[in-house]
Amino acid sequence: MFKKLNVLILLATLAGAAGLVVVMNHGEQTEGLRIQGKTIDVFGQDYTLAKLAAEVGDPTVFAYDPKRREALSMASIVVHGSLQIGDPDTRRNGETLILDTVVCGDLRLEVARGGTLKVFHSDVRTKSQEITADQCSRGYALVSDGTLVAADSRFLYMSGSRSETARSRARVTLDRVIFTLSDGCSFHTLDADGNRLTIRDSTFRCEGQFGFIVEGLNGGPVVLRRCELSGQMADLALRGRNSSVELIDCRFAGNKVMFFQRHGRLAVRWTVRAKVVERGSGKPVAGVVVTATSIGKSPAEVAKATTAADGTCDLVLTEYVATPERPARQDGLNTLTPHRIVATGANGAPLAEVAAYRAEGRGGEVTLEVAPQTVAASN
DSSP: OOOOOOHHHHHHHHHHHHHHHHHHOSOEEOSSEEEETTEEEEOSSSEEHHHHHHHHOOTTTEEEETTTTEEEESSEEEESSEEEEEOSSOGGGOOEEEEOOSSTTSSEEEEOTTOEEEEESOEEEESSOOOOSSSSOSOBEEEESSEEEEESOEEESBBGGGOBSBOTTOEEEEESOEEEEEBSBSOEEESOOGGGEEEESOEEEESSSEEEEEEOOSSSOEEEESOEEEOSSEEEEEESTTOEEEEESOBOOTTOEEESSSOOEEEEEEEEEEEEEETTTOOBOOSOEEEEEEOSSSSOOEEEEEOOTTSEEEEEEEEEEEOSSOOSOOTTTTBOOOEEEEEEOTTSOEEEEEEEEOOOSTTEEEEEEEOHHHHHHHO
């Protein structure tokens, strides 16, 4: 059961925040920083949390504890230059950035256009570590219109209701990143170009409405690989015109995809490992072209790959395509699978086939056995 904020505590906290605004209202600027009101603008390059604290020079605005490797910010941080949190090489040097929020979204961590934020083996969270059942609780806003790179990190207690985590000019790379304990949603792309987004092996778990929101599109589809999506109302929501998403090897509920307009497209796809071996000996066969062709009712899909030295190759095959008219899988109406998978030699001659492989989940494998004399003849 979520805890509601006590009214008296909230009023007292607001009073304290008002005092902070008065203290910080005068503008201060160094070569790389500007402090104005409740905002720290980072213009310089190669900033760390420790360097930021040293240059701010006021622990009532931004403090850093080197023993705990922990920073506490009473102001928003807007990165126009570059800021790195943690170390890409070791978890031991990970850090924690704590934003002392008072009300929903009053502080933000923002990557401005042209700026770069890198987060490795680290956490970003609020001081209160509270979330309520309200649409907008006490979280910070995360906004990116620049370059955001994060790996092996967590973004906790974020206010998805106030966040635009990937805007139209954003370049985002996420590897093994967890967004959780969020309100509203855990990740929100707004007119983003999917060609600028690389999102892999990450979790988007929202205590509020939506795990992941794609709103509009400014280029290629938003592609998520091996990710987990979870929200109370929908795991994935598509808004705006031409929103397009590909989920490859992702975990989500097929009945929890929501379209807000009459436009939008979701392709649910799975990686299938094909292995070509000699019949009888089981010896792997390299250099064989494997082609998968969908035989479902929807428009045909063709995927090709060539086996490596171990006789294997990967094919990414579409199970179904969801649209506002059919937001969940409907056999025979929006399914592309099953697929006919054929192995061919260098001369184009068919060596073996699987007539109807169903791409319907993670970890799919298919083995194609070819006669030794056929392999020799094709080469």
